[in-house]
Amino acid sequence: MKIHKKVLILSDSVALPRNEPERCVYEETWPHLLKQDGDYTIHQVSIGGATSVDLLGQINYHIPFNPDIVILHVGVVDCAPRFMSKIELGIMKRIPVIGKKVIGLMNNNRVRQARKITYVSINQFENNVRAILSHFKDKLIFVISIVPAPVAYEQLLPGITENINNYNEVLRKCSNFIPLDGIGSDALMSDYHHINGLGHKYIFEALTHELNNKLER
DSSP, rough: OOOEEEEEEOOGGGGSOSSSSBOGGGHHHHHHHHHHHEEEEEEEEOTTTOOOOHHHHHHGGGGOOOOHHHHHHEHHHHSSSSOOHHHHHHHHHSSSHHHHHHHHOSSSHHHHHHHHHHHHHHHHHHHHHHHHTTTTTTTTEEEEEEOOOOHHHHHHSSSSHHHHHHHHHHTTTTTTTEETTTGGGGBOOTSSSSSHHHHHHHHHHHHHHHHHHHHHH
8 A cells, every 4th residue: 555645846847748849748747646646735836937946046946845754856958068157149139120139140159159158057967956956865865867868969069968967977877866867768858858648657657656666665
């Protein structure tokens, strides 16, 4: 008999359903599959475009949920190579005409490779992850890896493979790390970082394998 557990999910848009670039309905997502699999009350905090900074900034609203299990799934927005920082981009967007032209000129891979900017540095990312998880020290914590970059994603966005690998090493240090190294390209959408129904099923199965092992002890 399964014991009722409260589960807090903290993630970016990877855990959400979506219509673009391809369709993935809610019933296919790993949080829904998890809810159907066991006796869980699930509080899902999944924010489109969220970085670890954003999740940490919202954490005080979700601590009172008092979960038994915490699942963290974040990182690709943090680590993707950018041509501008968030602050720079915000400033340019506020400058009429000229700002748009500057953004257009700088939005290319040569600038990304030269500037080596990410929205969240790897040191800041590690600090953020540690800070988030520090609020749940007595809970069962699972950390899901960033989806590995296929060759086509590296060709589209040079440097993304190295960044994902490095940021995943930060996540790997956390308790109960769920690697996604075996996920196939057929599980990814055409933007190479969001997942389709196959991807959600893969994550669900990898997660529940570890979760059930922990709960049975």
